[in-house]
Amino acid sequence: MATTPVSEKVVRVSVNGTTYEYEVPTRRLLVHFLRDDLALTGTHIGCDTGSCGACTVHLNGVPVKSCAVLAVQADGAAVTTVEGLGDEELTPLQQSFSDHHALQCGYCTPGMLMSAAALLDENPSPSEEDVKVALQGNICRCTGYWNIVEAVVAAGKGVA
Ligand code: FES
Ligand code: FES
Secondary structure, eight states: OOOOOOOEEEEEEEETTEEEEEEEETTOBHHHIIIIISOOTTSOOSOSSSSSOTTEEEETTEEEETTSSBGGGGTTOEEEOGGGSOSSSOOHHHHHHHHTTOOSSOSSHHHHHHHHHHHHHHOSSOOHHHHHHHTTTOOOSSSOSHHHHHHHHHHHHTOO
C-alpha cells in the first residue's frame, strides 16, 4: 500500500539562547520538537489539545501552548522553555513556588511558571486578580490554586 509522503521543512529557531536548525515534518507540534528533538522535557504534555497549559512556553516573549503551535511556526523565533528561566539558581519566582508550597505532583508547574513569568515581565507587581487572569489557561489537579496565586503575588512583591 502506498504511503503518503511526509512534507518536511527546515526550521531555524533560538531556544533558551541557543540556535538550532532542524528539518522537521511540517505537522510536528512545537511541544514534540522541544521534547523529542531537543530533549527539553521540562515542557510537559497534559492534554495535547490546548486545554491544560502544561506545555506553556514563551514564543518571542509571549506565553503560548506549545501543543497548539507547529514547530514550523517557530521558524525564526525565540523560544524560552522552563529550562531557560534561570541558570543554576532558582529564580525568585521558582523560589516563591517552593516557599509557598505551590506545587504537589509538579506536573502543571512548568506551564504555571512560564505563564507567571510572562505576567511578571509585563506587570512586575500583579494583584491576585491579575494572577488569576494570567493563569486562567493553566489547570492544576492538585493544589486548589491558592498557593500558586500567593506564590506569584509574593514573587511580584519581592517577598518570595
Ligand atoms: Fe498543551 Fe495541555 S498539553 S495545553
Ligand atoms: Fe499536580 Fe498542579 S501540582 S497538577
